[in-house]
Amino acid sequence: MSGRRNRLALASAAVLAAAASTGVVLASTGSPGAPGTGSTVAVAEVGAPVADQAGAAATTAPRTTAPQTTAPATETPTTAPASKAAKVAKAAPTSAPSKRPAPPATKLLDYDFQTQINGWYCGPAATRIALTVRDKQPSQDSVAADLGTTTSGTNSAQDTTRVLNKIIGTDFYRTTAIPGGAATPAQMDRLQADVVHAVTSGYAVVVNIAGSATDLDGGWHSYPGGHYLTVVGYRDDGRTVKIADPAIPGEDSNYWMSTIDLANWAATRGYSS
Numbered sequence: 001m002s003g004r005r006n007r008l009a010l011a012s013a014a015v016l017a018a019a020a021s022t023g024v025v026l027a028s029t030g031s032p033g034a035p036g037t038g039s040t041v042a043v044a045e046v047g048a049p050v051a052d053q054a055g056a057a058a059t060t061a062p063r064t065t066a067p068q069t070t071a072p073a074t075e076t077p078t079t080a081p082a083s084k085a086a087k088v089a090k091a092a093p094t095s096a097p098s099k100r101p102a103p104p105a106t107k108l109l110d111y112d113f114q115t116q117i118n119g120w121y122c123g124p125a126a127t128r129i130a131l132t133v134r135d136k137q138p139s140q141d142s143v144a145a146d147l148g149t150t151t152s153g154t155n156s157a158q159d160t161t162r163v164l165n166k167i168i169g170t171d172f173y174r175t176t177a178i179p180g181g182a183a184t185p186a187q188m189d190r191l192q193a194d195v196v197h198a199v200t201s202g203y204a205v206v207v208n209i210a211g212s213a214t215d216l217d218g219g220w221h222s223y224p225g226g227h228y229l230t231v232v233g234y235r236d237d238g239r240t241v242k243i244a245d246p247a248i249p250g251e252d253s254n255y256w257m258s259t260i261d262l263a264n265w266a267a268t269r270g271y272s273s
Helices: 001-020 052-056 083-089 124-134 140-147 157-169 185-200 259-264
Strands: 025-029 040-044 175-177 205-214 220-235 240-246 254-258 270-272
Touching: 124 140, 124 157, 124 205, 124 220, 140 157, 140 254, 157 175, 157 205, 157 270, 175 185, 185 205, 185 220, 185 259, 205 259, 220 254, 254 259
Parallel strands: none
Antiparallel strands: 025 040, 175 270, 205 220, 205 270, 220 240, 240 254
16 A cells, blocks of 8 residues: 555646646645545646635646637738739839920011001901911902991901901811900900911911000001901010001001000900811
């Protein structure tokens, strides 16, 4: 019996030594000294509740880690990976978008001038001057027929726009009205921009005016019943315009005027550009 106790003591000592080396707590169940009974050594997990360690530790299922119910966290890219072609395109050097060149500060058109052949042909004569810029040389009579001109004159800039587009074979021209008694700053700016665009594109502007205005040389021009004239150039970025006036013969037929004065001169009427 003493030999059996010694062996049990040695076994217990060995288990205790192993437990000490692995950092676990040991609990003994049963009575080591009771005859006819064995001694079972139970190993309890470190960190388990005290009640589990003191009781039937051998009958408790070992503690396991609950299975992970969600996929392991990974670094998800915020954007879809670019295709190989896209990467190549991104890597390729890109040039700055091309910009339309600024119009010249000054531009004059070549034209063929004719004085109007009667008192009511200012519309046909001014329209014909604009047509010669595009290499069209109709007679004033043929232009008058297209315009519907009578001894009372030509109705409006709507007619000059229509005939210019018809004879040239284009849809470039548009009619702009200045309906008030005086041009607004916005209408003055619009006329300046329209003149620059038209002349730069190679088209003259036909303006329907009424009343009186002074040119830059001090010349006084008065048409109380209305008149048509042609803008054939500009300078100072369109702040001043060159006018070909079919009512005036000779060299005095062309003169310079500020765009502001021309816009006010065209008030109540309009222009084709």
